[in-house]
Amino acid sequence: MSHSSPATPVLVVGAGIMGAGIAQVAALAGHHVWLHDNRPGAAAAACTQLATTLRGLAAKGRLTDAAVDEALARLHPVDALDAAARAGLVVEAIVEQLDAKRALLRELEARLSPTAILASNTSSISITALARGLAHPGRVVGMHFFNPVPLMKLVEVVSGLHTDPAVADQVAALATAWGKTAVHARSTPGFIVNRIARPYYAETLALLQERVAPPEVLDACLRGVGFRMGPCELMDLIGHDTNFAVTESVYGANFGDKRYQPSLVQRELVDGGWLGRKSGRGFYPYGEAAATPALPEPLAGTLPGRVRWHGGAGNAVAAFGQRWCEALAAAGVQVEQASSEDGGDWVGMAWDGLRLALTDGRLAAHRGAADGVPTAVFDLPLPSAPGAALAWAAGPDVSDAALATVAAVLAAAGVRPVQIEDAAGCVVARTVAMLINEAADAVQQGVCSPEGADLAMKLGVNYPAGPFEWLQRWELPAVVALLDTLDAFYRGERYRVSPWLRRRCLPPRRAGSAR
Numbered sequence: 001m002s003h004s005s006p007a008t009p010v011l012v013v014g015a016g017i018m019g020a021g022i023a024q025v026a027a028l029a030g031h032h033v034w035l036h037d038n039r040p041g042a043a044a045a046a047c048t049q050l051a052t053t054l055r056g057l058a059a060k061g062r063l064t065d066a067a068v069d070e071a072l073a074r075l076h077p078v079d080a081l082d083a084a085a086r087a088g089l090v091v092e093a094i095v096e097q098l099d100a101k102r103a104l105l106r107e108l109e110a111r112l113s114p115t116a117i118l119a120s121n122t123s124s125i126s127i128t129a130l131a132r133g134l135a136h137p138g139r140v141v142g143m144h145f146f147n148p149v150p151l152m153k154l155v156e157v158v159s160g161l162h163t164d165p166a167v168a169d170q171v172a173a174l175a176t177a178w179g180k181t182a183v184h185a186r187s188t189p190g191f192i193v194n195r196i197a198r199p200y201y202a203e204t205l206a207l208l209q210e211r212v213a214p215p216e217v218l219d220a221c222l223r224g225v226g227f228r229m230g231p232c233e234l235m236d237l238i239g240h241d242t243n244f245a246v247t248e249s250v251y252g253a254n255f256g257d258k259r260y261q262p263s264l265v266q267r268e269l270v271d272g273g274w275l276g277r278k279s280g281r282g283f284y285p286y287g288e289a290a291a292t293p294a295l296p297e298p299l300a301g302t303l304p305g306r307v308r309w310h311g312g313a314g315n316a317v318a319a320f321g322q323r324w325c326e327a328l329a330a331a332g333v334q335v336e337q338a339s340s341e342d343g344g345d346w347v348g349m350a351w352d353g354l355r356l357a358l359t360d361g362r363l364a365a366h367r368g369a370a371d372g373v374p375t376a377v378f379d380l381p382l383p384s385a386p387g388a389a390l391a392w393a394a395g396p397d398v399s400d401a402a403l404a405t406v407a408a409v410l411a412a413a414g415v416r417p418v419q420i421e422d423a424a425g426c427v428v429a430r431t432v433a434m435l436i437n438e439a440a441d442a443v444q445q446g447v448c449s450p451e452g453a454d455l456a457m458k459l460g461v462n463y464p465a466g467p468f469e470w471l472q473r474w475e476l477p478a479v480v481a482l483l484d485t486l487d488a489f490y491r492g493e494r495y496r497v498s499p500w501l502r503r504r505c506l507p508p509r510r511a512g513s514a515r
């Protein structure tokens, strides 16, 4: 019998948030489900709660009464594991502790048939370590659901050193039959989503530590390019204790690789008990004191009569360049296209002895000094809704009057300009480059495929696009150049370029080398 058939009885161990959700999904998909928890009465209570949930869904018309009756008839709380000896699949969702999970797997192995699959919903424990010492370690696999299980589409199917590929395939087929999207991953710290997502938090925490901008500005910039929540509001929702613990676990599991180093800014929030929504205070206040801080009003300035547009190459530039030029022309600004003799292959605009350039990772101050021209830089305008926040920063030689003109030009181009302190790679550009870099490393190390990484990030954490989709829009040489610039600026390990990207960034052919 194939394990993905509804005829396979399923045992779910651990009747907490995740176990109850997994039991619900499996029962609705047609399986007989035994639910067990070592807290007396917990499994029965979870089944009662599930009945209320399913009846509520039927009342809203999302399920038929018959489907609910059938699913509930298939769901059984059990006090002892012996009662579930016929299970073809076990999904364990007990406490996140290696020793407890290992002990449970040993107990299960003693009771279940040798062909039963033992799946773990662990978020951070090595599947390889879980399987060690079992008589049949090939049947241990990760089946990593996301919270809330009935709503989140993604299941990471995680293979350890011993996992039989046929077992991973069967679990992937089962997840698909349950209406989920399965993505294969190799057992490495954070698997796919919890690993690739680290820079989303880390870059913002680094910018906060550098005092580049307050949380509401950084959040607005990232929401501006389609993330549902900015990093600060998302960390407040997840809880700083939980988010910090995941970062620490990935950092430790990578032997202290500085790329994953936790942040003192978040440590301070944890130490102070400002854990986010659940404690009433995180980056933002919640409850009665709640007030969403407003973005600073843009500087009021007059538009220049004409600007010269430096187009440069690249998909990202093509996507916003034409839109910006048309919007400026509609606002009465004469837009001339710079010729190649105008110098440089930078992207942006020049007027009245001033440059406003797309960030290439350098500080505006450094660019201005290198080129001998007062310079402001703007963040990467990935596809965004009109009026979405976009960060910009200026070097010290840009006059106050010119600053106001920059804000006016960006507003006329169709964005909501938000001035930040001069920072390497602004906000979106460095965050997205680092998400791409992390995904590229995961693929280089055989953790997942590029398609798997894209799917996982879109379905597991609702990213507006996958890292490899961004890479295609932005273009590889620009991403590598930006990361190299950050690497040179910070001189740490965090920004080292993934070999996957470096291998594909071919150097220009040397003159005279053509045959």
Ligand code: NAD
Pocket: 013, 014, 015, 016, 017, 018, 019, 036, 037, 038, 039, 042, 092, 093, 094, 095, 096, 097, 100, 104, 121, 122, 123, 124, 144, 145, 146, 147
């Ligand atoms: P939870 O605390 O809500 O539930 C865990 C349940 O397991 C509790 O009811 C507890 O009584 C029971 N339990 C503990 N030890 C047991 C044992 N030896 N035998 C039987 N039952 C036992 O936790 P949760 O949030 O549902 O997490 C469960 C697992 O899922 C963990 O491995 C966690 O890392 C993983 N996970 C959690 C989330 C999440 O967002 N909560 C997301 C993905 C994965």
